[in-house]
Amino acid sequence: MKSLEQIVNECKELAFDLHFTRAKEWKAEQEGRVVVGYMPIYFPREIIHAANGLAVGIMGGGDRKQIIKGDAYYQSYICHIPRSILELVLDGHTEHFDGYIFPSICDVIRNLSGIFKQQKIGKFVKYMDFPQNFLPEIGGVFYQQEMEHVLRYIKEINGVEVTPERLNHSIGLYNRNRQMIEFIYDIRQDFPWRLSIEDVYHIIRAGMVIPVEEHNALLEQVCAHIAKPIGVPQDKIKIVVSGAFCEQPAVGLIRAIEQAGCYVVDDDYMLGSRMIEGDIDTTTDRPLEAISTAYINQSRYSSCIYDVSNPKEFRLAKIVKDRGADGVIFASASFCDPSLLDAPIFQNAFNKMGIRYIAFQYSENINQFKVIKEQVGTFSDSIKLWEDEPVVTINA
């Protein structure tokens, strides 16, 4: 078994390999394999896996890619991630990709799919609408049709017909993946010093760009390591980070939050990998329906899901309570409409519930965190030293 340090270093390399080398190698290993890129937040990777494909998460170039071409397509008041995705694609980083999927997050990502079509990038471009109607016979059926549409695109490329057996097998692999990621979060809830949130981030993000079998093998080892009493605890507050689900903060920012006196015991950084809570049924002869049912009934709260019967502020409050967190950090990407529109809803509710929070904005390419560190540091101190007083700080 590899050491935890070796695994983390390997994941660091994989997570920020902006040339997606492992996907390229994987495709070259066998005839008929397809590589499909998908944008944040969530996409049912199981269906690509069952069609002899690899779904690769394109999370942007972060602070590691200078944007020149991407800026030409977007106004200054648009968030950063579509620019860096375009930059990666136009610079040939994804030449080995067969198609691209744009899950419905916001108008910016929808427009990005339009640019891809206009530029004739890839063999197919699919803007994938996720249901906002949570009735299985309406939203559920619609979602299954969307998945079938994706499978037809792939069949046109490699001729693979997805059978229920193949799909159930793929769902099983991703179920295992989600179980182990959840195990890591459950361990960190009580023993967050065993693995930093920066390491967790690298480990999960690596899973976006490699086959699920390989990621599961890494996760098995990580879980074995952190099940043991390793590391030294420190006197830090426990917090939940919310709002950073699409454009990812720079790793330096993820690290800075823990350095400033917090343990992040839950977050939505790599929300796609944790979107489905619990297992998806692998015993049915209608696996697409099983995926759709899981999405309808087992999705985590998200700014791109508008389920009025299940208000997200209460769902986030439940996470805070279940994880034993002392407060919440609302971290929104600059100009991220879904996150910034949700933040006041959360904050108003939390004022009433007495949940402490702070809020700030970031951009994926910003790597100066002094102000944010100061804000998080004072937040941590105020909880540690003046626990009885409510704290509200908003730095819009």
Added chain:
Amino acid sequence: MSNTIYTMGVDVGGSYIKGVIMSYDRESGDHRIVDKQTEKIRKRNPKDVAAEMVELLLSRNNLNYEKDIAYMASTGEGEMVERKTGHFYSMTSHARGGRFFTPHANTIVDMGALYVRAIKVNEQGRVVDYKMTGQCASGSGQFIENISRYLGLAVEEVGAISLQADHPETPSGICAVLAETDVINLVSKGLSTPNIVKGINLSIANRIVKLLGSLRAESPIVLCGGMGMNVGMIQAVEELTAESSKTKFEFISSPDAIYSGAIGAALWGGYRYYILKEKEAAVVA
């Protein structure tokens, strides 16, 4: 049985690392400095400097980290202190350190290597507001260090020499680069070293006075951080506030001003030690 515990505070600043061991008595509130140490970082790895300092302080006092130190707290660039119990944000630490020197202080001015920050505290010692200098280095202790080097002075001499000035000339207060050029010009003009140094102190003091005004600072004001030991700076601040402010401010400093962050961290560490102990006891019960 003694109620005293030992806590440590390590303050990693821009130029220096400061460390203290404190005895902390929760019952009586009688907290004392047991030992202290300052190290200039120079071009060394701050992590190594901090680790060596901790070892030095422990061995000098025959203390064992695991057995004898109830809480070790870092402040400033806390990630440079590997072995610690917790971290406190520098403003919280300096505010507490300032109150250690003067328990009834209402404002604490942390005058460090990279910036100056005026902090207003309430009766409980909690930070209620603050103002700090911008990015420019010409309002910082690092700038004084650079100037003293150009003038061939040890940084410890700057304060006393400044007191000898009779006709100080103030250089540019806007930019460190321009100010350094100004100093070269002042030397060429034949201005005496005390007058140049006093001019520099007045230039920085001018920024501090503006901070105090915008913060609506209240006396007593404790001057902390490395520059808090510069008697020339204290004189300059007093002179300028006397000239420009309607309110008469009372300034207080301490020979241990440079340790304010480390002291504050160690004291908060003692406070947290008991909070955590009580929480632990509640869980067991």
